[in-house]
Amino acid sequence: MEDTQAMQVLEGLLFVAGEPISLDRLGHILKEVDPARLLRLLTALTDSYDRSDCGLHIAFIAGGYQIVTRPEIAPWVRELEKTKKGARLSKPGLETLAVVAYKQPVTRAEIEMIRGVDSAGVLRTLMDRKLVRMIGKREAPGHPMMYGTTRSFLEYLGIADLSALPPLKAFEETAPQAIGPMPNGPYSEGTTLLADSEALIET
Amino acid sequence: MDDGVSYEVKLDSFEGPLELLLHLIKDNAINIYDIPIALITRQYLETIGQMESLNLKVAGEFLVMASTLTHIKSQMLLPISNAEEVKEEQDPRAALVARLLEYQTYKNAAEHLEQRERLWRDIFGKLPTPQIETEEEEEEIPLVALSLNDLLDALKEIMARVPEASVMEVTEETLSVKDRMQFILERIEADENLLFEQLFVEMTTRYVVIVTFWALLEMIRLGLVRILQTELGGPIRLFKKAPSP
Numbered sequence: 001m002e003d004t005q006a007m008q009v010l011e012g013l014l015f016v017a018g019e020p021i022s023l024d025r026l027g028h029i030l031k032e033v034d035p036a037r038l039l040r041l042l043t044a045l046t047d048s049y050d051r052s053d054c055g056l057h058i059a060f061i062a063g064g065y066q067i068v069t070r071p072e073i074a075p076w077v078r079e080l081e082k083t084k085k086g087a088r089l090s091k092p093g094l095e096t097l098a099v100v101a102y103k104q105p106v107t108r109a110e111i112e113m114i115r116g117v118d119s120a121g122v123l124r125t126l127m128d129r130k131l132v133r134m135i136g137k138r139e140a141p142g143h144p145m146m147y148g149t150t151r152s153f154l155e156y157l158g159i160a161d162l163s164a165l166p167p168l169k170a171f172e173e174t175a176p177q178a179i180g181p182m183p184n185g186p187y188s189e190g191t192t193l194l195a196d197s198e199a200l201i202e203t
Numbered sequence: 204m205d206d207g208v209s210y211e212v213k214l215d216s217f218e219g220p221l222e223l224l225l226h227l228i229k230d231n232a233i234n235i236y237d238i239p240i241a242l243i244t245r246q247y248l249e250t251i252g253q254m255e256s257l258n259l260k261v262a263g264e265f266l267v268m269a270s271t272l273t274h275i276k277s278q279m280l281l282p283i284s285n286a287e288e289v290k291e292e293q294d295p296r297a298a299l300v301a302r303l304l305e306y307q308t309y310k311n312a313a314e315h316l317e318q319r320e321r322l323w324r325d326i327f328g329k330l331p332t333p334q335i336e337t338e339e340e341e342e343e344i345p346l347v348a349l350s351l352n353d354l355l356d357a358l359k360e361i362m363a364r365v366p367e368a369s370v371m372e373v374t375e376e377t378l379s380v381k382d383r384m385q386f387i388l389e390r391i392e393a394d395e396n397l398l399f400e401q402l403f404v405e406m407t408t409r410y411v412v413i414v415t416f417w418a419l420l421e422m423i424r425l426g427l428v429r430i431l432q433t434e435l436g437g438p439i440r441l442f443k444k445a446p447s448p
Contacts, residue, residue, distance in 0.1 A: 018329045059326070066328045074325035085324055091313070092218050094320070098312035114309055116302070117219030117264050157316060158323035171311035173304065 001032045007045050010038075011067075020064025020155065062154035063161050086129070096122045100132050101153070102168045105146035107138055123147065131156060220268030221306045223250060228303070235303060238296055240279050244272040275299065349430050349439060354399075357439055358416050361403045365412055378411060383418030384427075391428065391443045399430070399439035 001009075009030055014021060027038050042065060046058040059068045069077050089097065096119050099111045111119045126132040135148040149162070159165060217223040227246050228235055251269060254261045278295035294300075391397045402419070406412050419441070422428040429442045 015329065059328075069327045071322065071325035074327070077327050088320060088324070089317070094313040094317050095218075095309060098309050098316055101316070102309070102312060114302075114306060115219060116221035116268070116306065117262070156323070157319040158326060159319065166315065168308060168312060171308045171315065173307055173311070 001030075003041060003044075006030060006033050006037075007041050007048075010041060010045055014058065014065055014067045017066070020060075020062045020066040022064040026065070059158065060160045061158045062151050089129075090122075092117075092119075092122045093125060097126055097131060097149070097153070100126070100147050101149050101162070101165065104148035105135050105138070106148075107144040107146055109144060111147075129156075217250075219262070220247075220265045221303060223247065223265070224268070224299075225303060225307060225310075235300060238300065240272065240276045240296060244276045247272055271299065349432060353432075353439070354420075354430065357399050358412075361400065361412055361416075362409060365403075365406065365409050378414050380414060380418045380421060383415045384422055387415070387418055387422060387428070387441070388443070391441055395442070397441045399441060402441065 010026060013026060013029060023035065023038060023042070026042075027033070027035055030038060033041065042058070046065075049057045055070055055073050056067050057070055059066050092115075095115060096111060099114050100106055103110060103114075108119060108123060111123070123132065127134075130150055130152040132147050132153070133150050134145050136146050137143040138146050153159075154161065217226065224243065224247065227233075227243055227250075228238065231242065231246075233239065233243070248269060251261055251265055254265070275295045387402065390402060402415065403412055406415065419428065419430075423430060426444055429444050430439055431442060432439050
């Protein structure tokens with residue numbers, strides 16, 4: 001198959017899939033293209049989106065590729081009824097989600113130990129929103145349930161996979177006066193956000 | 204810092220004692236590794252007192268922390284007999300500081316997630332196209348394929364319901380496996396799938412049940428029917444096998 005045609009097929013598949021589609025799945029459909037070439041073509045396709053003035057780009061999230069809109073056009077896209085994304089997570093929700101994401105598999109007791117508050121309700125909300133799920137029971141007295149994040153969690157935050165999250169160490173504050181805004185903190189600088197958004201588009 | 208300043212905080216904004224403590228530490232611009240425990244304990248108890256005076260239900264966690272703080276405070280007041288004991292490990296505040304730092308780490312991580320959330324909310328993907336959800340989609344219902352044993356167990360249940368004929372019918376049986384296969388196929392085609400038990404409704408003799416079951420096994424063997432259940436031990440459903448593409 002010619003490169004041009006293969007790229008057309010890839011573009012079509014990404015367009016129709018409507019969800020992140022993995023390299024494996026693409027390779028399964030495009031049998032005549034070997035994985036290395038597939039990756040090369042996908043990169044070329046992604047580049048061609050970024051080079052053009054197209055309103056779309058190809059993102060790598062939840063272990064797959066997806067055609068998504070550029071953040072700059074969000075105000076207009078949001079006007080479409082079916083683009084509703086649901087309420088943003090509350091602060092306790094985000095906190096609990098962070099503990100689950102970084103400490104999974106984690107029990108409710110461990111989450112509550114870190115947060116210092118009862119977390120049953122928040123955990124249930126996160127499970128209702130399919131961001132967190134039960135992933136088995138711990139081999140310990142009482143066999144407490146263990147929780148972990150879902151694929152929807154990656155999709156919700158646009159993360160390629162769990163290893164794409166910054167290491168927890170990046171969020172530690174080690175300097176004596178560390179509590180409070182840190183000029184060189186991992187998150188407090190405005191530029192970090194910009195770099196992040198670029199990373200999302202690049203990958 | 205001024206000990207005399209009375210302390211007012213927005214009470215409902217504190218989800219838990221750790222958050223309240225971090226707030227007090229930040230607000231007083233305190234070095235977290237050297238918390239003036241008397242000051243913090245006082246402010247902490249004041250805050251809780253305000254909560255109570257406003258008839259806010261003070262969660263148990265806040266009270267536990269209050270006693271922890273008071274305990275640390277009393278330990279700090281004990282005279283140190285040996286100067287060498289003043290090591291960081293023996294600092295009564297150490298465990299609390301470690302917890303606070305860990306919590307702060309996760310709070311920072313949560314803030315990072317919030318940023319990603321905000322960012323990603325501006326990015327939209329196309330929703331899956333509904334029209335292409337055909338045969339493949341059906342496959343995605345979490346169904347468990349069954350073994351012959353499961354099927355035999357289900358048959359046993361059916362058989363238990365059918366009364367054993369007390370009188371032998373001496374009529375010529377015209378029932379054939381082939382007829383029964385046709386019967387099953389019609390039943391499944393009527394609604395896309397069929398509960399195993401429903402197949403045997405109104406069958407009054409064991410003979411009919413067994414021939415029908417035989418026909419079903421034959422159809423499974425020929426790949427005309429699939430038997431699946433949504434969970435182990437759950438109801439068994441028969442599906443017409445989709446013609447292979």
